[in-house]
Amino acid sequence: MRFLLVEDNVDLGEAIVGRLSLDGHAVDHAKTLAEAEEWLAVADYDLMLLDVMLPDGDGREFLRKTRTAERLPVIVLTARSQVSDRVDTLDLGADDYLTKPFDFGELEARCRAVLRRRGTPMPAVIPLGAAFFDPSSGILTQDGASHSLRNRELRLLEVFARNQGQILSKSQLLDRLFPQDAEVSENAIEVYVGRLRRRLADAGVQIETVRGMGYRMSAP
Structure with missing residues (x-):
């Protein structure tokens, strides 16, 4: 699978890329919303992992724009843990929501779950x-x-x-x-x-x- 990671924390971003790459996934890492837009213009992705607070804007607004343009599955990654934040983000069109800090095993499981829900139904085996x-x-x-x-x-x-x-x-x-x-x-x-x-x-x-x-x- 091919993922787009939008995360400005370099250490966390590299750790996520490394973990997903171990499973054989191709991961492009954008550190700003502008970089993410450039990646989306030239490549097709199976899933986007999107941070909310980015140097050049709010990931939630980016999510809103992305939702109107295509059906790319999105998991939001954020330090915000209030129920209202989760509800607002899901209402904007996120497929899932993961609060930082998170376990990489849970991240992988959530990626698999979102891809199963949004992909063409196929048997597990x-x-x-x-x-x-x-x-x-x-x-x-x-x-x-x-x-x-x-x-x-x-x-x-x-x-x-x-x-x-x-x-x-x-x-x-x-x-x-x-x-x-x-x-x-x-x-x-x-x-x-x-x-x-x-x-x-x-x-x-x-x-x-x-x-x-x-x-x-x-x-x-």
Whole structure:
């Protein structure tokens, strides 16, 4: 998944980026509302984590404007803990609200919950041929044996599993796996696709190379 984090506290922002990156998510970090607007203009995101008090304005007003323009899920991060603050923020269109300081495990759980609610309904465990894939735990089960997937291999399989039958270009896959400022070539996608092909070979799942266009997963 690709996240946009809008947080001016550098230490907290880097900690959040590091934690979400460990799960294989691509995270772009904006430290001001102006930077956030620039990121939103050039990239598509699955979720935005939005601080309220920012150097160049109020995140709540930014949330209001964002809500009128698109349906991007938003979790607000703030030190404000009054019930009235939570109610006002949710009424503005936030999908969830997390009060600082927070536990990173809770942040990850809330991200998963919001994405489940706002995304296309799918089973928690996705059948892939003779295998079963659980994106939340990163477990691929086949012939009674479970294999733990990590980081970008996990997220790449999730992208393919949720878009079976669709052609995904290398640039699209790079966007889902890496932040914008990462210096990564399309060869990295070839490496991860090769690993997934080997893992899924006995499950009857194919990741087909569509020449000049990208890749397409198909499973019986």
